[in-house]
Amino acid sequence: MSDNGTLLRVSDLRTHFHTEDGVVKAVDGVSFRIDRGRTFALVGESGCGKSVTAFSIMQLIPIPPGRIVSGSIELDGEELLDLNEKQMRHIRGSQIGMIFQEPMSSLNPVFTCGSQIVEAIRLHRRISSRDARAMAIDLLVQVGIPEPAQRFDEYPHQLSGGMRQRVMIAMALSCRPRLLIADEPTTALDVTIQAQILELLKELQASTQLSILLITHDLAVVAGTADVVGVMYASKIVEQADTGQLFAEPLHPYTHGLFRSIPRLGEKKHRLETIPGTVPNPLNFPAGCKFHTRCHIGRDKPRCRTQEPTLREVRPGHWCACWECDRYETAAQSDPSDKVT
Amino acid sequence: MGAYLLRRLILSVFTILGVMVLTFVLFNLIAGDVSSNYVNPKLGDQAKQDWLEKRGLNKDVIFNKTAGAKFWTGEFYDTQFWRHMIDCVTFQGHSYRYPDKTLMSIIAEKAKYSLALTVPMMAIGWFAGLAISAFVAYFRGTIIDRAGVFITVLGMCVPFLAYMILGQWAMFQISPQHAWGLASPVNIYVPVAIGVIAGLGGSVRFYRTVFLDEMNRDYVRTARAKGVPLPGILFRHVLRNCMLPILTSVVMSIPFLIMGSLLLEQFFGVNGLGDLFLSSINDRDVPIITGLTFLTTVIYVIGLVITDILYAVFDPRIRLR
Secondary structure, eight states: OOOOOEEEEEEEEEEEEEETTEEEEEEEEEEEEEETTOEEEEEOOTTSSHHHHHHHHHTOSOTTTEEEEEEEEEETTEEGGGSOHHHHHHHBTTTEEEEOSOHHHHSOTTSOHHHHHHHHHHHHSOOOHHHHHHHHHHHHHHTTOSSHHHHHTSOGGGSOHHHHHHHHHHHHTTTOOSEEEEESTTTTSOHHHHHHHHHHHHHHHHHHTOEEEEEESOHHHHHHHOSEEEEEETTEEEEEEEHHHHHHOOOSHHHHHHHHTSOOTTOOOSSOOOOSSOOOOTTSOOSSSTTGGGOTTGGGOHHHHHSOOOOEEEETTEEEOOSSHHHHHHHHHHSGGGOOO | OHHHHHHHHHHHHHHHHHHHHHHHHHHHHHSOOGGGGTSOGGGOHHHHHHHHHHTTTTSOSSOOOTTOOOTTSGGGGOSHHHHHHHHHHHOOOBOSSSTTSBHHHHHHHHHHHHHHHHHHHHHHHHHHHHHHHHHHHHTTTSHHHHHHHHHHHHHHHSOHHHHHHHHHHHHHHHOGGGSSSSSSGGGGHHHHHHHHHHHHHHHHHHHHHHHHHHHTSHHHHHHHHHTOOHHHIIIIIIHHHHHHHHHHHHHHTHHHHHHOOHHHHHHTTOOSHHHHHHHHHHHTOHHHHHHHHHHHHHHHHHHHHHHHHHHHHHOTTOOOO
């Protein structure tokens, strides 16, 4: 895959929710870009703001209580945040497609799968329903659904979870969008189906120069599909690098902790390591580095407790928001069990 | 589907028979000496016996064994119970109060007044309830929604009787000749309007909950991500999914459609079936009460079967087997 320039550029995005208890800064200064035909993965625990980032790009944040406070989202140079609802509606589905975590409930139960795909096509293209039907069946073939003409007239409950996710993908790609946002696309599926769906996404990407924003908490999914990874923690991206680089040399203590909490083949361990503590309450983030309360390096360091680190390029193309990541690296190397291969 | 319908219909017949038997038993137990309402006790026992004789109330209760009739002869079934059962089904029983009229003719004569009241009341009520609740749900979380909820809760808290009394009082102030009775056909709009307004609070709150419940579903998010405009989401995606609870509430009120509104008819002098039902109870006019009970049961049971069929029509996940 060649680099054909940037498709999506998100800069300093801030999405806040105004609740009765206070302002929840769900996304607070997130920046990244996605190149054409490439996959960018956002990884993080539940509640770290990855889905809110995705919904902010689609402008599907419930308003109120949510609000995109500042930032910029440029799709192919066009500022999406300046568009009104009507213009944005033409972007959704036609320029940006989206698939969701729950294929079981994401399709409308009372309409046939085919009619839902046809609806997506005819919203953005002026074609007859007969042509749209032919197109939809063609899409079902592309996403690998057997007997597509018959499946077209079936209802979502008649299909398995994997099939429904394929229908969702067919629907999301029906108008040939340039960007696909996949919000935990395989979380609700079992492992073999998960592999098939990811394989399908890769094939479609190769044949259509599609860019993908992949939202997941599963590092195994990231390793197999993403070109670039952003690790999110407490509403911010704390580390960003090419997938290979990040897996080989994670710099942020949080990323390190994530890798150490994954079981590995051939490794004799009785208990998996965990990151101590819990994700801080977004209503009441700690001062300084938001991770310092759980970090075995920065817990007692005055700078970590008072000043918040910003993303800086520690290595070429490898960004990390940590005061101590250079020193951490040496500490990690002294402990062979930390070594990530 | 065919087998399901057949089974449902057979069960329905038994349900209706059960209701018929039950009404007979109840009236035999609690109605007491009905003749005392119609025959002055001072006229003596003979007059009472004549009255009972004429209405078949001195026959045996269930089986006529005294005449030596055998169970294969018609005579054997010439009893109060079988007479009740036959009168129910044929509507050919005679009212105690109007001995020369059959039940059928009385219902035919009065039903139109009830329907004139209830059909517009329900149609406007449903339409207004759905439209207002869709509107309020569309603006969920905003000041419009909150004001809507406040007004509907307020509307629900006021008793039905208060609407009628206030409505009638207001009508007497504005134009007294339209406040009561059916001397002028336009008078029917007064109880219709009051019925609609009184019912609106409850229905808006119910439909709003149903709408909001559906609008938070995942498929709505998918539809928005496809670029479906909001009216399309509300009236294509959401409404279709809301049909089940809406249908149920609609069918539940069909018997009310025929039977009329007991209180509204009494209050506004609408001479319909509701009014007839109430006065029959007061006068212990048993054939009319049992006949109307039978009619309500049949309509209700048929309505439930139709709801089941419509469920399957609107929700493909439901199969009638």
